[in-house]
Amino acid sequence: MEIQNKRMSDDEFNAIRAQVLTQWPTGKEVDLQESIDFHKKLPKNKIFSLKLKEAKDKRITLVQPRAGVALIKEHIELLTYLQDKGGADLLPTTIDSYTRQNRYEEAENGISESIKSGKSMLNGFPAVNHGVNGCRQIIESLNVPVQMRHGTPDARLLAEIGFAGGFTSYEGGGISYNIPYAKSVLLEKTILDWQYCDRLAGVYEEAGISINREPFGPLTGTLVPPCISHAVAIIESLLAAEQGVKNITVGYGQCGNLVQDVAAIGTLEELTEEYLHKYGYNDVVVTTVLHQWMGGFPQDEAKAFGVISWGSSVAALSKATKVIVKTPHEAMGVPTMEANAQGLRCTKQVISMLGDQTLTAAGLEQEKRIISEETRCIVDKCFELGSGDIALGAVRAFQAGVIDVPFAPSRYNAGKMLPARDNNGAIRILNAGAVPLSKELLDFNKDMIEERAKFEKRKASFQMVIDDVYAISKGRLVGRP
Numbered sequence: 001m002e003i004q005n006k007r008m009s010d011d012e013f014n015a016i017r018a019q020v021l022t023q024w025p026t027g028k029e030v031d032l033q034e035s036i037d038f039h040k041k042l043p044k045n046k047i048f049s050l051k052l053k054e055a056k057d058k059r060i061t062l063v064q065p066r067a068g069v070a071l072i073k074e075h076i077e078l079l080t081y082l083q084d085k086g087g088a089d090l091l092p093t094t095i096d097s098y099t100r101q102n103r104y105e106e107a108e109n110g111i112s113e114s115i116k117s118g119k120s121m122l123n124g125f126p127a128v129n130h131g132v133n134g135c136r137q138i139i140e141s142l143n144v145p146v147q148m149r150h151g152t153p154d155a156r157l158l159a160e161i162g163f164a165g166g167f168t169s170y171e172g173g174g175i176s177y178n179i180p181y182a183k184s185v186l187l188e189k190t191i192l193d194w195q196y197c198d199r200l201a202g203v204y205e206e207a208g209i210s211i212n213r214e215p216f217g218p219l220t221g222t223l224v225p226p227c228i229s230h231a232v233a234i235i236e237s238l239l240a241a242e243q244g245v246k247n248i249t250v251g252y253g254q255c256g257n258l259v260q261d262v263a264a265i266g267t268l269e270e271l272t273e274e275y276l277h278k279y280g281y282n283d284v285v286v287t288t289v290l291h292q293w294m295g296g297f298p299q300d301e302a303k304a305f306g307v308i309s310w311g312s313s314v315a316a317l318s319k320a321t322k323v324i325v326k327t328p329h330e331a332m333g334v335p336t337m338e339a340n341a342q343g344l345r346c347t348k349q350v351i352s353m354l355g356d357q358t359l360t361a362a363g364l365e366q367e368k369r370i371i372s373e374e375t376r377c378i379v380d381k382c383f384e385l386g387s388g389d390i391a392l393g394a395v396r397a398f399q400a401g402v403i404d405v406p407f408a409p410s411r412y413n414a415g416k417m418l419p420a421r422d423n424n425g426a427i428r429i430l431n432a433g434a435v436p437l438s439k440e441l442l443d444f445n446k447d448m449i450e451e452r453a454k455f456e457k458r459k460a461s462f463q464m465v466i467d468d469v470y471a472i473s474k475g476r477l478v479g480r481p
């Protein structure tokens with residue numbers, strides 16, 4: 001399967017589209033021109049990219065939850081509650097796991113089971129089964145923009161129905177919804193499928209309808225060095241821009257050291273814009289999203305609010321355009337709407353108290369330099385591996401272990417690079433594997449881990465990685481011996 005970072009031709013796009021729309025009966029409801037006309041009638045307050053652009057210009061941080069239940073009426077009740085009682089600036093529709101695996105039959109069963117039992121038997125909203133009109137009922141019932149959030153390797157039909165249904169933002173990407181989410185799905189396949197989704201967004205864009213795209217930043221959410229998640233975000237931004245996407249939110253999962261996390265958000269926006277401009281995409285609006293702590297959560301709700309507050313501080317101090325909010329039920333599973341709204345109000349409280357402050361810390365500039373240089377080592381190597389083509393380069397980078405996502409389930413991920421925290425909890429690289437960092441950068445990472453080894457009176461080793469993974473469940477950041 002030849003892969004290249006080239007805008008899909010109309011013939012190629014239409015040929016794929018004809019097949020995609022047959023994958024489930026609701027595909028027949030999609031009429032592109034009618035959908036574009038529907039979007040044109042949407043009021044400005046329902047358009048995701050406008051609200052993000054305004055937040056970027058005002059340097060404020062918007063709050064957005066995750067939320068999704070099986071049935072339309074209950075999903076509207078949930079989102080309305082989060083909008084009115086939680087103060088959500090932006091709303092999600094989190095898609096259920098069956099739909100993410102294109103298992104629409106089982107999603108259909110989940111709907112009928114939910115009707116029968118009177119409670120949601122799915123862990124999200126089965127948008128494909130509810131179809132275009134089902135999605136439009138959501139959009140028409142709310143006052144703020146709504147984004148489709150999921151984890152779908154083949155998200156083409158979901159995009160067709162979501163865009164036609166009035167969603168004005170779509171999360172995911174050919175790398176970020178494959179490597180952390182799937183075990184054996186070819187990267188070439190998901191990059192191609194997501195070029196389709198981005199091309200569809202480009203078609204709406206060319207009709208004057210702005211669709212925001214958001215690569216999934218945190219990846220596995222477990223000790224992912226900023227340079228790794230940044231490299232994926234930048235590559236997916238370049239792939240999306242080539243297909244005509246004009247509004248991109250790049251993301252990052254909070255890792256735990258305040259200076260590193262603030263430096264990560266700042267460099268993410270700068271580097272994404274740098275690479276978009278370097279490769280000729282000068283009309284793309286770039287914003288950022290911080291995902292509150294993606295690791296394990298304490299069961300105790302008071303402690304959970306502590307973790308949520310900490311993530312909110314990072315979002316505010318890093319001036320992230322948007323923060324994805326966790327809930328005090330994180331350790332239990334799908335939250336109640338009350339708990340979800342509490343997470344939002346807790347976050348808004350911290351942001352409003354910190355919103356006028358910026359972090360000027362010793363080491364912040366150094367951290368930004370380190371993250372930028374590490375990220376450039378990786379992305380530039382990808383271009384080299386692809387002889388200038390970043391799609392081909394990305395595939396070859398994973399094959400060579402140049403991009404290596406820690407703890408990823410995908411068999412196409414090398415899994416050789418080992419991260420560990422330094423003595424301040426910042427994520428460093430213990431063993432680079434084939435990640436092509438310069439000697440200076442390798443030495444920096446080694447020295448920072450050595451500092452911890454000396455403090456802990458033990459050798460730097462794989463045991464540190466294990467201790468760091470388990471530290472979270474003990475309410476710690478650094479896995480002390």
Ligand SMILES: CC[C@H]1O[C@@H](n2cnc3c(N)ncnc32)[C@H](O)[C@@H]1O
Binds near residue numbers: 094124334
């Ligand atoms: C990326 C993983 C995150 O998505 C969250 N999540 C998944 N499904 C839902 C859901 N249906 N409602 C609220 N949060 C959800 C989950 O708690 C975790 O924090």
